[in-house]
Amino acid sequence: MQPRDLSDHVAYEAGRGIEEVARELDRDPSEFVKLASNENPHGPSPAAAVAIREAASSVSSYPKAAHADLTEAVAERWDVADEQVWLANGGDGALDYLHRAMLEPDDAVLVPEPGFAYYGMSARYHHGDVREYELSKADDFAQDADAVLEHYDADRDRIVFLTSPHNPSGSTIPLEEVERLADETSDETLIVVDEAYGEFADRDSALALIEGRDGFDARDDVAILRTFSKAYGLAGVRLGYAVVPEEWADAYARVNTPFAASEIACRAGLAAIDDEEHVERTVETARDARAYMREYIDAHVWDSEGNFVLVEVGDAAAVAEEMQRRGVIVRDCSSFGLPGCIRITCGTEEETERAVETCNAVLADLDVEPDAGDATTEAEVPDT
Template sequence: MSVDPKPGVLDLVREDLRDFGGYSSARTEALCGEIWLNANESPWANPADADGNSRRYPDPQPQALREKLAGLYGCDITRLLIGRGSDEAIDLLVRALCEPGRDAVVVTPPVFGMYAVCARLQNARLVEVPLVDDEAGFAPDFAAIADAALTNRAKLVFLCSPSNPTGGSIPLADVGALARKLEGRALVVVDEAYGEFSDVASAIGLIDRCSNIAVLRTLSKAHALAAARIGSLIADAGLIAVLRCCQAPYPVPAPCTELALAALTGAALARTRQRVETVKAARARLQTDLAALPSVVRVYPSQGNYLLVRFRDAETAFQALLSSGVVVRDQRSAPQLDDALRISIGTPEQNALVLDVLQRLDAGSRAVNA
């Protein structure tokens, strides 16, 4: 009696892409030589290029950077793909796993909008399972997520932890339990863009036991390299190989690689860790100070480098801050957040200015009503 093999994570990939070889660029093969005439590059450097390196196409997946990132995140190098920020990895996952018009993507609004954008571009059905707002803050409804994924033929479930914009982190036990329920049916993607600011450990450690878990990380936030666009996807090695074939030929510009490597030295990482602790302490102080203001309805607990704040009059608060040169994120068009602004944690001086503007706003309101 034959037994059907247990479905693996590669069974989630679109059938027409499982053997897809992708584009073979001039840098795909490991060739050695002194005179490089295989990529139609200029034999001369651009006059503006001081070191002359920019005339060459970059390594598609720079080995030194892959090694550094794998060490940083505690994963095997075969499980890591570098891309243009987390956005590229989100897009690759949706394109590689979801057949247009058939498969679905589950998201938990209010949440980062790129999951929905990538689903729309791929014509994948978007299934929304709203976060539940309770006394502890916003949290996912895992029973509803699992049911929605199974009922709607979802290939991808995106979880954001810490969640943007609500700030809550997801316990690893809940991530693992959801992945087990969806084994062979859907990939659970945990977006940890703000993971450095969280007290919850990374879901990367779950991949050994649950191959249908993938994790997104980035150097944009805690490492202060938003302009460099260095994101990582950590997942099953077989899935990473498939996605690499679906990726653009040269996703990582050489200057960005050099900057990232410099940012991942021991001294730079020590400074980054110090700044993360500074942000976490400032986050706690600002949360307390904002919650004491009469104009503030609620400040949500946050594991990110931001606070989600409900105001009695969000428009007046937004405009008062803007008039003082402070730009915050208006969240009022997001589900369940029609009175909310998201405020990033800045320098001590910037945080003090935010508080001062809102305190003066409250003082003016009291004077008018006196």
Template sequence: MSRLELIDENIRTISEYVPGRSIEDTAKKYGLDPATIIKLGSNENPLGPSPKAVEAILESAGKVNLYPSADAGELVEALSKYLSLPVSNICAAGPGMDGLLDNLMRLIIQKGDEVILPIPTFSYYEIAARANGASVIYVKRKEDFTIDLDAIGTAVSSRTKVIFLCSPNNPSGNIVHESDIRMLLRSFQGLVFVDEAYIEFGEHSVANLVMEYDNLVVGRTFSKLFGLAGLRLGYAIMPSWLKKEYMKIATPFNVSLPALKAGVAAISDEQHIEKSIAMVREGRKYLQEHIPFKVYDSMANFVLVDVSPLNASDVCEVLLKRGIIVRDCRSFKGAGNSLIRVTVGTQEQNECVVEAFRSV
């Protein structure tokens, strides 16, 4: 038996997650000064974290010899106030929402189960599900990237455990309407997981529906609006019955002390939150109006650009040589070869991106 056969075949055949390019790798490959590179490929907050969060991290640094609270209770309490939802319906998770997905799949999935993915969408749902033994059923989205309810209904079988919905969707930026989510929650016996990583930049959260439906889980993150991507902090809103079971298998102390303290501080900084949201909404409108290709409407902190008849890889290469990192969407299953995702930056960064697209 080869060493590779020690790994489950379902895992051996998973495609690796493709992250956005880093500043360091781009600088090295193209001989650029890292300080001049504009990184708009990973949907990070260009304003950085809240000063209050930075202060909280520094204050906690001298205490990292001690374990944090096992359930991140202090952060859960702060989230309860932020969301106006009970503590019994909120779980904090590390590392990021990815850790939440891993734990949920470990809790829910058994070998032979199925999950449904409307594609193109965030690829880590597939990785988390397949790593725990599930098969993935792909359902193509409509031309405008809205979900196809009829196709999803046809794809559901007796083995379907989870339907994944990203709202706003990554990489297209459009939301899933509440009426569609309600329909799925009523007709489907398994879990509906709604990823709201970008919800604060638009509208239409369905987090409150957790109080109506006992098969809904809403995932959130501190990586986008709050600018804490490097701390890997996420959380979920879920039915109280599920939280009780989830906490049994969640990794102990999975939210680090610096992340916990930074999360509490970030939630309290209303000025930074408002400034970040305003920057995205203004910048998003600017990119939609000035990029000289088709730009889809978005409710997230990014826009999706269709550069056809050109190829996304060629256009991204031109931008990279100019020191601008955007996201080639060819790694998103079902996205085709002409789509590029552009994170909304500062006004100066947005103008540089527009100029680069014009040069193409």
């Protein structure tokens, strides 16, 4: 007996962890810093950590009350109806729910390339096809409606994914362009704006298009994705959500996995959502780290509004491997179709400075000649 044909499916390549690398290299984990998975360098919200400990004694019960309480809290945060909030086991789970609600067999989703692999993976799980539109490195991964519409097929594309900020480049798309895209696509096409890194960006949420705020008309063809993994530091508990138009919000009850967000995740989310100090500190750290890396890395670093930067290093595999050997784990972006680039997560001040020093030393020692493009002038890294 064999499973169904999975030849079109690809495995998700996650960033490597400290324990994994330390075992492989037979080294002490304390020698390494991980800047590969866009995790929060300050850890979880302290309030969430307390809530997790306190929730431990209640995990024998299903999280019905906690699920309802968190749904209400998120709805209040965005000033939407509770029914518009679709809690899930991470942002990935929310993607699954949208595909369950929207896709018929052989419908297609249109996704950015490069981009988050799970958009296409989830669509295929739900018997949908996957088509791509290009975000060009030569254009600094600029996002606008034209880049999408050039590849859009009104007869096939049921969902169009936008990532703002985009992973791995950090570019964003203006809300006016999202609105134009929604206007110029079919009434039966849903525009999903993935705002997993939204807290780090100096842009308003596309929720304005769902609710008709800030001068936009309300729409029933736009949804957003958010996560507690990044700014709130809860990647390990797996908690995310979608915010959808009110007109079809009740579909959640028909497509969600029962109790998909666990008791611990819901209690952690309830505590974290009010921990504004932790989020502000995290966002400030990311902004400082982005600026530092752009100024002092001896290679082209793209502008980013996420908690990471993309760096042109010429040979990503070689540079990432050598940086890892020297104790700094970064993301080789070959799996994104960018074999000349690495992605470096924004760490603490100390971690970021170590990453810059290590990257520059590796580039010099390997005699790598990256395509610098319009790179900023190299600067001497200050002593710390």
